[in-house]
Amino acid sequence: MxxxxxxxxxxxxxxxxxxxxxxxxxxxxxxxxxxxxxxxxxxxxxxxxxxxxxxxxxxxxxxxxxxxxxxxxxxxxxxxxxxxNGPPYTRAIAHHYNFHGQLTAAQQHAAEQIIDSLEQKRGHLLHAVCGAGKTEILFQPIVAALKKGLRVCVATPRTDVVLELFPRFQQAFSQTSIQALYGGATVEPIFAQLIIATTHQLLRFEDAFDVMIVDEADAFPYTYDDMLQQAVHKAKTPDAPILFVTATPTKPLLKQMKKEQWGYSFLPRRYHGYALPVPTMRALRRAAKQIRSGKIPSKLKGWIEERLAQQQPFLLFVPTVELVKQLVPLLQQLDEQIDGVYAEDEARKEKVLALRAQQLKGLVTTTILERGITITNVQVAVICADDAIFDAGALIQISGRVGRHQAYPTGDIVLFYDAITLAMDEAIREIKRLNEVRV
Ligand SMILES: [Zn+2]
Ligand SMILES: [Zn+2]
Incomplete structure (x- = not known):
C-alpha cells in the first residue's frame, strides 16, 4: 500500500x-x-x-x-x-552500487560538484556534450542521496530516454527498488525509492521526491508546456533541489541558472576524448516529393548502399511520420532488414533493440530518437534537414548519436537539404565551437 x-x-x-x-x-x-x-x-x-x-x-x-x-x-x-497520509515507508539506506567503469577526471569532478549542490539543496545545471557520459556522472550523486534515505526521481520528456536509462540504473543499483514510468508501462504497486519517469507521469505525484533530476531539460514537449514544468515542481518536496541535465541548454534555462545561482558543471569533451562529429551538408532537391512519388533520391540511395556494403548500422531522420511510412517500403526493396519508427509505433522499443543487436541494418525515424540513444558505430543522415522541426538543438543532438563508442569514435553525419537554414548553420557553428573549447 x-x-x-x-x-x-x-x-x-x-x-x-x-x-x-x-x-x-x-x-x-x-x-x-x-x-x-x-x-x-x-x-x-x-x-x-x-x-x-x-x-x-x-x-x-x-x-x-x-x-x-x-x-x-x-x-x-x-x-x-x-x-x-499514513506513516512513511521505511526507506533503505543500504544500497548496492554496482558500477565498475572508471570515470574520467572531468566526470568525477562534475559528480562531486553535483553532490555538493544537492547537499546544499541548491539547483544545478549539468551541461555535458552528447557522449560526455552524463548517466555515469549521475550515479554517484544518486547513490549518495539514496544512502541518506532520500527518494530520487529522474524525469525526462522522452519515453525513449526512460527506456534507455532504466536498464542502466537497474544494473548500477541492483538491490534498489526502481520503477520506470511512461505511458503504457506495467507498474508494480510497490514503493520505489528511485523512479525514472516521463515528465507527464509526474502529474501523478505530489510532494514525493527529495531530489529531482530533469534529464534532457530542453527537449520537446517540456520546454513548451507549462503543465509539465509545473508537474516537476509539484512532484518534489518544496525544498528539494532540481538538477537539470542537457547537452543543449536553452537561453531561458541559462538565464534561470544565473538568476537563482545554481551550481554549474560544463563538460565540452566526450568521455573518450575524441571531437564531436561535425555534420556535412549535401544538397538534395525535393527529397520529400521524390519519396512521395515512389523514388529513393539517388544521393540518399548511394549513402544507404554504402552503409549496407560497409555493414554499418544507420539512422535516417525524417521530419514526419508520413515520410517514415513512405520511405520504409522503398528502402526495404534495397534490404529487407530496414524498418521505421515513430512515436505511436507500438514496436518502437523492440526495433531500437533490434538495431542495436544488428538484427536490423537501419531505422528510419522521426525526431523521437534524436536523444538518449546509443548505438555502437551508428551512421546518421537527416533528410529535409531544413524542415522547421530540426532546430539547432535537435540537429546537435542528432549529430551526437555518432561516434559515442570508444572503439568507433568517429562516423558519418550528413544533412541532406533543399535550402540551408539558420538552424543548420547554428548547429554546425556550435559543434565546432565546443570542439575548440580548451579544457
Ligand atoms: Zn488536469
Ligand atoms: Zn461525474
Missing amino acids: HFLEGRIVDTCVYEHEAWFQEAVAKKFLVYKAGIIDGQCQRCRNTNLSFFYTFHCAVCEDVCTYCRKCIRLGRVSSCTQLVTW
Whole structure:
C-alpha cells in the first residue's frame, strides 16, 4: 500500500485491490474531489478553456472534466482522488552500487560538484556534450542521496530516454527498488525509492521526491508546456533541489541558472576524448516529393548502399511520420532488414533493440530518437534537414548519436537539404565551437 505514498491517484483505478482496501481500513488516505474551485487537483490547471462540461454517466449529473491532463485518464468533478497520509515507508539506506567503469577526471569532478549542490539543496545545471557520459556522472550523486534515505526521481520528456536509462540504473543499483514510468508501462504497486519517469507521469505525484533530476531539460514537449514544468515542481518536496541535465541548454534555462545561482558543471569533451562529429551538408532537391512519388533520391540511395556494403548500422531522420511510412517500403526493396519508427509505433522499443543487436541494418525515424540513444558505430543522415522541426538543438543532438563508442569514435553525419537554414548553420557553428573549447 506504500505504493500510494507521494502519489495522487483516482480511487476507482485501485479500489478493488487488497492493498488499497487495507490503506482505506487503516485510514491512511485523504480524499478530495478531482476539480475544486476551478482547479484540477491532479495537474493544477486553472485555465477555463481546458475544462469541459458534459452530462456524466458516472454521477448522472452535469460534470466538468480537465482536458489538460486527459492523457492520464479523465479527472472530473465527481472523481475521487486520494493522497497518502499514513506513516512513511521505511526507506533503505543500504544500497548496492554496482558500477565498475572508471570515470574520467572531468566526470568525477562534475559528480562531486553535483553532490555538493544537492547537499546544499541548491539547483544545478549539468551541461555535458552528447557522449560526455552524463548517466555515469549521475550515479554517484544518486547513490549518495539514496544512502541518506532520500527518494530520487529522474524525469525526462522522452519515453525513449526512460527506456534507455532504466536498464542502466537497474544494473548500477541492483538491490534498489526502481520503477520506470511512461505511458503504457506495467507498474508494480510497490514503493520505489528511485523512479525514472516521463515528465507527464509526474502529474501523478505530489510532494514525493527529495531530489529531482530533469534529464534532457530542453527537449520537446517540456520546454513548451507549462503543465509539465509545473508537474516537476509539484512532484518534489518544496525544498528539494532540481538538477537539470542537457547537452543543449536553452537561453531561458541559462538565464534561470544565473538568476537563482545554481551550481554549474560544463563538460565540452566526450568521455573518450575524441571531437564531436561535425555534420556535412549535401544538397538534395525535393527529397520529400521524390519519396512521395515512389523514388529513393539517388544521393540518399548511394549513402544507404554504402552503409549496407560497409555493414554499418544507420539512422535516417525524417521530419514526419508520413515520410517514415513512405520511405520504409522503398528502402526495404534495397534490404529487407530496414524498418521505421515513430512515436505511436507500438514496436518502437523492440526495433531500437533490434538495431542495436544488428538484427536490423537501419531505422528510419522521426525526431523521437534524436536523444538518449546509443548505438555502437551508428551512421546518421537527416533528410529535409531544413524542415522547421530540426532546430539547432535537435540537429546537435542528432549529430551526437555518432561516434559515442570508444572503439568507433568517429562516423558519418550528413544533412541532406533543399535550402540551408539558420538552424543548420547554428548547429554546425556550435559543434565546432565546443570542439575548440580548451579544457
Ligand atoms: Zn488536469
Ligand atoms: Zn461525474
